[in-house]
Amino acid sequence: MRMVRFIREGGKAMYLPDFNYYCPHSVQEACAILADLGAGAKVLAGGTDLLIKMKHELVVPKALVSLKNIRSLADIGYVEGKGLILGARCTHNDLVNSTLLHQRYLSVAEAAHQMANNQIRNIGTVGGNLVNAVPSADLPPILIALGAQVTLVGPGGERTLPLEQFFTGPGQTVIAHDEILTEVVIPDQSTTGSTYIKFGLRRSGALAVVGVAAAVTVVERVIREARIVLGAVAPTPIRAREAEERLVGNAVSTELLEEAGIRAATACKPISDIRASAEYRRDLVRVLTKRSLRRAIEQGHV
Amino acid sequence: MRDNYAVIGKSVPKIDGRVKVTGQAKYTGDLKFPNMLVGKILTSPHPHARILHIDTTEAERLPGVKAVITHKDVPPLKYGISPARWDENIFCIDKVRFVGDKVAAVAAVDDETVYKALKLIKVDYEVLPAVFDPIEAMAEGAPQIHDEYPRNINTEIHQHFGDVEKAFAQAYHVRTDRFVGQRTYQSPIEPHSAISMWEGGKLTVYTSTQSPHYFQYYIARQFGLPMGDVRVVKTFVGGGFGGKLEPTGLEFAGAVLSRLTGRPVKMFYDRHEMFAHNRGRHRQIMEITSGVDRDGKILGVHANFIMDGGAYTSLGIATAYYAGAMLTLTYDFANYKFDMIRVYTNLPACGAQRGHGAPQPRYAFECHLDMVAQDLGIDPLEMRLRNARKPNTITPNQFKINSCELEECIQQARRLSGWDAKKGKLPRGRGIGIAVGSFVSGAGYPIYRTNLPHAAAIIKVHEDGSAATLYTGATDIGQGSDTVLCQMAAEAMGFVYERMKIVAADTETTPHDFGAYASRQTLMSGAAVKQAGEEVKKQLLAMAGEMMQVAPEELDCREGVIFVKGRPEVNITFGEAAREFFVRKGPLIGRGAYTPPTLGGTFRGAAVGTSPAYSFAAQISEVEVDEETGEIQVKEVWDVHDCGTVINPALLHGQVHGALYMGMGESVWEEVLFDASGRILNPNLAEYRLPTALDMPKITSALVDSFEPAGPWGVKEVGEGATIPTMGCYANAIYDAMGIRVYSLPLTYEKVWRALREKRNADFSQNRQMAEAVPATPDEAARGDGR
Ligand SMILES: Cc1cc2nc3c(=O)[nH]c(=O)nc-3n(C[C@H](O)[C@H](O)[C@H](O)COP(=O)(O)OP(=O)(O)OC[C@H]3O[C@@H](n4cnc5c(N)ncnc54)[C@H](O)[C@@H]3O)c2cc1C
Numbered sequence A: 001m002r003m004v005r006f007i008r009e010g011g012k013a014m015y016l017p018d019f020n021y022y023c024p025h026s027v028q029e030a031c032a033i034l035a036d037l038g039a040g041a042k043v044l045a046g047g048t049d050l051l052i053k054m055k056h057e058l059v060v061p062k063a064l065v066s067l068k069n070i071r072s073l074a075d076i077g078y079v080e081g082k083g084l085i086l087g088a089r090c091t092h093n094d095l096v097n098s099t100l101l102h103q104r105y106l107s108v109a110e111a112a113h114q115m116a117n118n119q120i121r122n123i124g125t126v127g128g129n130l131v132n133a134v135p136s137a138d139l140p141p142i143l144i145a146l147g148a149q150v151t152l153v154g155p156g157g158e159r160t161l162p163l164e165q166f167f168t169g170p171g172q173t174v175i176a177h178d179e180i181l182t183e184v185v186i187p188d189q190s191t192t193g194s195t196y197i198k199f200g201l202r203r204s205g206a207l208a209v210v211g212v213a214a215a216v217t218v219v220e221r222v223i224r225e226a227r228i229v230l231g232a233v234a235p236t237p238i239r240a241r242e243a244e245e246r247l248v249g250n251a252v253s254t255e256l257l258e259e260a261g262i263r264a265a266t267a268c269k270p271i272s273d274i275r276a277s278a279e280y281r282r283d284l285v286r287v288l289t290k291r292s293l294r295r296a297i298e299q300g301h302v
Numbered sequence B: 001m002r003d004n005y006a007v008i009g010k011s012v013p014k015i016d017g018r019v020k021v022t023g024q025a026k027y028t029g030d031l032k033f034p035n036m037l038v039g040k041i042l043t044s045p046h047p048h049a050r051i052l053h054i055d056t057t058e059a060e061r062l063p064g065v066k067a068v069i070t071h072k073d074v075p076p077l078k079y080g081i082s083p084a085r086w087d088e089n090i091f092c093i094d095k096v097r098f099v100g101d102k103v104a105a106v107a108a109v110d111d112e113t114v115y116k117a118l119k120l121i122k123v124d125y126e127v128l129p130a131v132f133d134p135i136e137a138m139a140e141g142a143p144q145i146h147d148e149y150p151r152n153i154n155t156e157i158h159q160h161f162g163d164v165e166k167a168f169a170q171a172y173h174v175r176t177d178r179f180v181g182q183r184t185y186q187s188p189i190e191p192h193s194a195i196s197m198w199e200g201g202k203l204t205v206y207t208s209t210q211s212p213h214y215f216q217y218y219i220a221r222q223f224g225l226p227m228g229d230v231r232v233v234k235t236f237v238g239g240g241f242g243g244k245l246e247p248t249g250l251e252f253a254g255a256v257l258s259r260l261t262g263r264p265v266k267m268f269y270d271r272h273e274m275f276a277h278n279r280g281r282h283r284q285i286m287e288i289t290s291g292v293d294r295d296g297k298i299l300g301v302h303a304n305f306i307m308d309g310g311a312y313t314s315l316g317i318a319t320a321y322y323a324g325a326m327l328t329l330t331y332d333f334a335n336y337k338f339d340m341i342r343v344y345t346n347l348p349a350c351g352a353q354r355g356h357g358a359p360q361p362r363y364a365f366e367c368h369l370d371m372v373a374q375d376l377g378i379d380p381l382e383m384r385l386r387n388a389r390k391p392n393t394i395t396p397n398q399f400k401i402n403s404c405e406l407e408e409c410i411q412q413a414r415r416l417s418g419w420d421a422k423k424g425k426l427p428r429g430r431g432i433g434i435a436v437g438s439f440v441s442g443a444g445y446p447i448y449r450t451n452l453p454h455a456a457a458i459i460k461v462h463e464d465g466s467a468a469t470l471y472t473g474a475t476d477i478g479q480g481s482d483t484v485l486c487q488m489a490a491e492a493m494g495f496v497y498e499r500m501k502i503v504a505a506d507t508e509t510t511p512h513d514f515g516a517y518a519s520r521q522t523l524m525s526g527a528a529v530k531q532a533g534e535e536v537k538k539q540l541l542a543m544a545g546e547m548m549q550v551a552p553e554e555l556d557c558r559e560g561v562i563f564v565k566g567r568p569e570v571n572i573t574f575g576e577a578a579r580e581f582f583v584r585k586g587p588l589i590g591r592g593a594y595t596p597p598t599l600g601g602t603f604r605g606a607a608v609g610t611s612p613a614y615s616f617a618a619q620i621s622e623v624e625v626d627e628e629t630g631e632i633q634v635k636e637v638w639d640v641h642d643c644g645t646v647i648n649p650a651l652l653h654g655q656v657h658g659a660l661y662m663g664m665g666e667s668v669w670e671e672v673l674f675d676a677s678g679r680i681l682n683p684n685l686a687e688y689r690l691p692t693a694l695d696m697p698k699i700t701s702a703l704v705d706s707f708e709p710a711g712p713w714g715v716k717e718v719g720e721g722a723t724i725p726t727m728g729c730y731a732n733a734i735y736d737a738m739g740i741r742v743y744s745l746p747l748t749y750e751k752v753w754r755a756l757r758e759k760r761n762a763d764f765s766q767n768r769q770m771a772e773a774v775p776a777t778p779d780e781a782a783r784g785d786g787r
Helices: A025-039 A050-055 A092-095 A099-104 A104-115 A127-132 A139-145 A241-247 A254-266 A278-299 B017-021 B059-062 B111-120 B135-140 B164-170 B210-223 B249-261 B271-276 B316-327 B357-378 B380-387 B406-417 B481-493 B521-548 B574-585 B649-669 B728-738 B749-773 B776-785
Strands: A021-024 A043-046 A063-066 A075-080 A083-087 A149-154 A158-160 A166-168 A180-186 A193-198 A210-219 A222-231 B037-044 B049-055 B065-069 B103-106 B122-127 B155-161 B172-179 B193-199 B202-207 B229-236 B265-268 B283-292 B297-311 B333-345 B428-442 B455-461 B468-470 B498-505 B555-557 B561-564 B567-573 B588-594 B614-625 B632-642 B698-703
Touching: A025 A043, A025 A063, A025 A139, A025 A149, A025 A180, A043 A050, A075 A099, A083 A099, A092 A127, A099 A104, A104 A139, A104 A193, A104 A210, A127 A139, A139 A193, A139 A210, A139 A222, A166 B111, A166 B428, A193 A278, A210 A278, A222 A241, A222 A278, A222 B588, A241 A254, A254 A278, A254 B316, A278 B749, B017 B698, B037 B111, B037 B249, B037 B271, B049 B103, B049 B202, B059 B065, B059 B111, B059 B728, B065 B111, B065 B249, B103 B111, B103 B249, B135 B283, B135 B297, B155 B316, B164 B283, B164 B297, B164 B333, B172 B357, B193 B249, B202 B210, B202 B249, B210 B229, B210 B249, B271 B567, B297 B316, B297 B357, B316 B333, B316 B357, B316 B428, B357 B380, B357 B428, B357 B649, B380 B406, B380 B428, B406 B428, B406 B614, B406 B632, B406 B698, B428 B728, B455 B481, B455 B521, B455 B574, B468 B481, B468 B521, B481 B498, B521 B555, B521 B567, B521 B574, B521 B588, B561 B574, B567 B574, B574 B588, B574 B698, B614 B728, B632 B728, B649 B698, B649 B728, B728 B749
Parallel strands: A021 A063, A043 A063, B037 B265, B202 B229, B297 B333, B468 B498, B632 B698
Antiparallel strands: A075 A083, A083 A180, A149 A158, A149 A180, A193 A210, A210 A222, B037 B103, B049 B122, B065 B103, B155 B333, B172 B283, B193 B202, B193 B265, B283 B297, B428 B614, B455 B468, B455 B588, B555 B561, B561 B567, B614 B632
């Protein structure tokens, strides 16, 4: 869908419109500038979504507030009792190469590795991927499956909420125009496995036609807890709760996973676009749900 | 004998390899000239609309704008690359015919100003009904796109050789299948660009082109200039694949803008504009009927096609003819009928894309042939062996085939791929398929009628004998013709490749050549180069004879050394003799020109498809299909080519890989899509999915021994041949893997998924019927279960 909105009228300019540019050194300063300039100002991270939209004049901000000088937003760290913290300005390749993620949630690094291409992964950021809120974005499903929280900082202070509650529609989130997403926290947890399967129409540089993430807690072949998150099949990433409920308390079996797949397929609300029909997406949800569950159950956080 | 060559047959490094990998090579977009302006074209937002009024005043008033032009400022003469159907104007006069049609242009001091100025041009349109499907476009009452072409029919072809009806009547089995080929775009990595300079009555154009000659010819014609006053210079080119054969609005509008401003004007298309300019593969509906005898020998074929040409002709007449003409090359049958209608629609114009016209019909035919083989219970490879063309034969449409090792290509592909061990024996989800192809080694006739030679070359040996420069109009667009032709020049002269220099594709300094299309340069430009080299050698040996007091016939020259035959220790160097030649006689120059012999029949359209020589290829591929998602993975491909003598093996295999890559993209991934108003939905490299390195399979490119008498040293084409079998080859492998047939390109994952689901449903209900009739064996019941 995203690309469909990029269609320009014949002859319409493919040139960046004029804007003022700010690069503050702290989150507070950035928020103050945003508050001051009003809705015409936008945060700039890697620019891999924003600048393209601007070239196509889908958004024409009066000002861009770059995060590039706010170093603190680029860290990946672990805080005892809190969890694993991904700074909003971490690039996808920062995730791909993070030892901390490799040790704890390889599934997140793998999801990042499946995105775009190396050039984009070198500059596109976690925060941008979340705030941009495209239904097919690759990071939200796995992060929601792992119960991630996001921190938003505005001129009035800071708030934290589950990522699951962050998205409100295509391109829409709860963030206010003068707020900055500063970090994503993956809390400590007892899950035994998680994974994200992206189905794209070629091996690299393809957006997800369907993305399915699963996180499970399995004890002695019995599923204690399961979270299934579907991407690209609804206006926002969605939990497949009926499927999750079917799993919890039951011993792992092929039939069970099949059934979870069918329930997830029934629950999703896909649309048809240039990449796939709704029908195809729905069936892919069935297949990928079962496959992602199998992988999370058998292989851990991969 | 062939082992005896000193320079050809070797994988010498590309002559421009170093400047390209170090980024020193300058493409048109890299060039800057003092005072240069930037220009851009305003295009239509509507697929079909009458232009009521164009107001440029505001744009003209913008500071930095130097000129704004519309149809009023340019010659009204229609142009096109197909002389029989000149149907384009530099700017639309009365109406626009597709989203992206050219309306006006601006030249200004920088990019920013140009873009701003474009927005200030006001165009009032009266929107007209539009049509996007060729069958609808032919219907009574459909919107009329060009007044001169009733029912929007651009080209109609009806050819009949032998008697197809009689052949079908006598056939043991007759079968008809219908296929659809999709619109694709060449997507060269380098965007089109041109810099025009109109100074003192002379127009110079630096451009990214496949043919300086055709550009020069058509630009001169448009502006009423003698060709000598138009200089077209090719820079380095980042790929063309058929899309850069004809001049675009960039050259025409740029020239006018330069004349008006007196300054150089650089123009370019962005990626979206490239897709709109298009000239890529036609969408084509293909119905094929053939009749065979009990053993699978083809008796007659009827090809009945309809093409969506888009809004203009481009090279489409040739495409339409080629689509049918080249079907006769690979298999030997006597009766052939070809019907084709090329139809105008309100979409971007289609033209020549790698394999020009041949790949989609080949996909259709190779699928069809597999199904015929299946009907008869014959192995598909065996089916092809039984029908494969033999050397020294003539096709029903009167193409003379000299060398042809198709049978050996098939046999070698069979051995390399392990066909016999794999066919029908691979695990579920894996499959193997075969298809063949053939292509011209240069067109027998040029695009417009002329008796000019097809290629010419000059070699000038440097005065001190230390190097030699080849001057050729041949056009290196990345495929490596500069390298191959320098190898040929060195071989013919008895010189070394490392001391060769080249000046190419500049209409003022190099001799005429038609350029890079129809896979013509190795054979045709090569023939001219060989002749030029031999002329140098002859003069040089005569001089050496004088210097050495030996009769020239007793001398030979090889790798820069002139020696007495049989007594190599008696020698002088090429350089010594060349220097002495200059001292005594002036410049040492060799010249060559090549004109193909008169080829082909006398029927209407007989010229299209003629060639001095034809390449042949067999391709086998192995694929894996995910039976739940329809995802296709090509595991391995074996391409065996008969391309005559090989001048540079590394470049040759590079061409096979590249052609296969493009064929692969068209097979599974690529398609230009439109919305209901004729706007391109995927004019970008994100959603127009060219395969990536990760999608590529392992490729084995092998050759058979072959010598083509019509080519210099026995050469023929390779650059387009390997695109042709690929689509049919994958389709057949998918069938082998899953028992499903997808009747339209591209063979997307979703189409495969859908066909698999339909097959499961059909199998299921069939099994249920059987189960009701007879008690199911456990085996059958298992197969019915969910499959
Ligand atoms: C060729 C290509 C391929 C792509 N492939 C994929 C893919 O496979 N999968 C995928 O998911 N995405 C893909 N994308 C989209 C894009 O790269 C990602 O969404 C990326 O993560 C965006 O990050 P960014 O830093 O570039 O965001 P920007 O473009 O800088 O910003 C995006 C939006 O987020 C806002 N924003 C950014 N950071 C913050 C913050 N910290 N706080 C508040 N607001 C913020 C901006 O104001 C803007 O509205 C692709 C893009 C391209 C160009």
